[in-house]
Amino acid sequence: MNGVQDDPGHGRPGAPDRPGRPGAAGARDTRSQEWLLGTADAGSEDALSGSRPPGSAAAPERPSTRTVWESAGSRGPGPRRGAADPVKALMHRHRALCEQAVDPLEIAAGLEAHGVTDRTAARFRHRDVFSLAEELYARVPRDGDRPPRPEPAPAPRARADWVLLTLLPGAVGAAVAVGVRLTEGRPRLLTAAAGVLVLALAAGLALRGGPLAVPGRAVARPAVTGTRVWTCWLLAYALFGNGLLRTVLDGGPDGLPTGAAHGPWPVATAPVLALVLACAPAAWSTHLFTAAARRRLAASRGLAEFAGAVQPLLLGTFALYLGVLTTLLAVCGAALGESAGYPEALTLGALLLLARLLAVHRLPQGPALALAAAAEAAAVGLVLAGRLPGCAFLASPVDALAQAWGAGAVPALACGTAALALLFRATRTLTRAPAHASTGEPQ
Structure with missing residues (x-):
């Protein structure tokens, strides 16, 4: 009736829908999605396929999606597809780091130390390493019975003990300089020898504690010994090197230095005294940089925000130290009546500060010191080798440099090159979070 063709079973109560009808297709699609997502309950196959005709054999039970995935995972790791979790594998790989971290920034520092960059984080669907670290920190479970994590180490504070120790080398150096000036002949030699020993002990005490202290097991023992040897050589050259080079270029030396600033072998007391006095500014500058x-x-x-904030801080601290050292050079030169030797003293002071700053943060710095010391030794050696028959050309570069810029140009060039290399390294490493995550014993 009404133009509608009568169809057996259409609109009858209890009549099953036939394939191809909208109601049946919608039900099948809904149940299929539930089965694929693993949310279908028991008997979903019957609901999906409809009522089985009487006497038909039961279809074999199809495993659930969770069972299929678990059996696939038991066969070994493999690439996941579709709606897989790309962060889960990384979380398991760095589980110890994530469990022990006190904040997401510590996880980000650890990931960066393991070579994870922002480009790598993009493969895990994150814009940068810090965003990835935040998800790892939030997803790693933590036991409620576990004791609370310790707070990050606070910024070190200035203490009276290491402040006084950093002033000790300067006080001893000033006393030795006065003693050498007031004595003559053999007493002067004995005063200088005793003063060097006491000064070495005072410098060792100043470097064992406070901001300039190197963490206990930061570097190997041979590396520490080598660094000390190169540092002693650089300081000895600052005291005797320029005078020796002038004497060798003039055909000497004819004897040992007398300790006088205007003798046949001049001794540069003012630059070395300024460098010894600068031990306290170096410690305070390092403390300022570490705390900030x-x-x-x-x-x-x-x-990125941390690096952008620390890099100008590093350069500003470095410039502050050089400004204080320049003032000390001017004062010492005027007090002793000697040349301040600004180029060689400033480059040497910069080199020593950067080397110590890197050592405090467990970063190697010995090769730069060795390079500067080798360059200074090579300059004197080339001049001496030029005295051999037919080898005068060996001394020509050093002679030309000394004639144009003075004998101080040799240590200034050697120490300046090494200091620039360390400054470049410092701006790349000391501006990263791993360098400041733990800097050794509390100060």
Whole structure:
């Protein structure tokens, strides 16, 4: 009736839908999606396929999606597809780091130390390493019975003991300089020898504690010994090197240095005294940089923000130290009536400060010191080798440099090149979070 063709079973109560009808197709699609997502309950196959005709054989039971995935995972790791979790494998790989971290920034620093960059984080669907670290920190479970994690190490504070120790080398150096000036002949030699020993002990005490202290097991023992040897050589050359080079270029030396500034073998007391007095500014500059960097580490929201804040801080601290050293050179030169030797003293002071700053943060610095010391020794050696028959050309580069810029140009060039290399390394390593995550014993 009404133009509608009568169809057996159409609209009858209890009549099953036939394939191809909208109601049946919608039900099949819904149940299929539930089965694929693993949400279908028991008997979903019957609901999906409809009522089986009487007497038909039961279809074999199809395993659930969870069972299939678990059996696939038991065969070994393999690439996941579709709606897989790309962060889960990384979380298992760095589980110890994520469980022991006190904040996401510590996880980000650890990931960066393992070579994970922002480009790598993009493969895990994150814009940068810090965003990836935040998800890892949030997803790693933590036991409620576990004791609370310790707070990050606070910024070190200035203490009276290491402040006085950093002033000790300068006080001993000033006393030795006065003693050498007031004595003559053999007493002067004995005063200088005793003063060097006491000065070495005072410098060792100043470097064992406070901001300039190197962590206990930061570097191997041979590396520490080599660094000390190169440092002693550089300081000895600052005291005797320029006078020796002038004497060798003039055909000498004819004897040992007398300790006088205007003798046949001049001794540069003012630059060395200024460098010894600069031990205290070096410690205070290092303390200022370390404390400010730790505050930035606690307040930064990402690695790029931390690097952007620490790099100008590093350069500003370095410039502040050079300014103080320049003032000390001027004062010592005027007090002793000698040349301040600004180029060679400033480059040597910069080299020693950067080397110590890197050592405090467990970064190698010995090769730069060795390079500067070898360059200074090579300059004197080439001049001496030029005295051999037919080898005068060996001394020509050093002679030309000394004639144009003075004998101080040799240590200035050697120490300046090494200092630039260390400054470049410092701006790349000391502006990263791993360098400040733990800097050794509390100060």
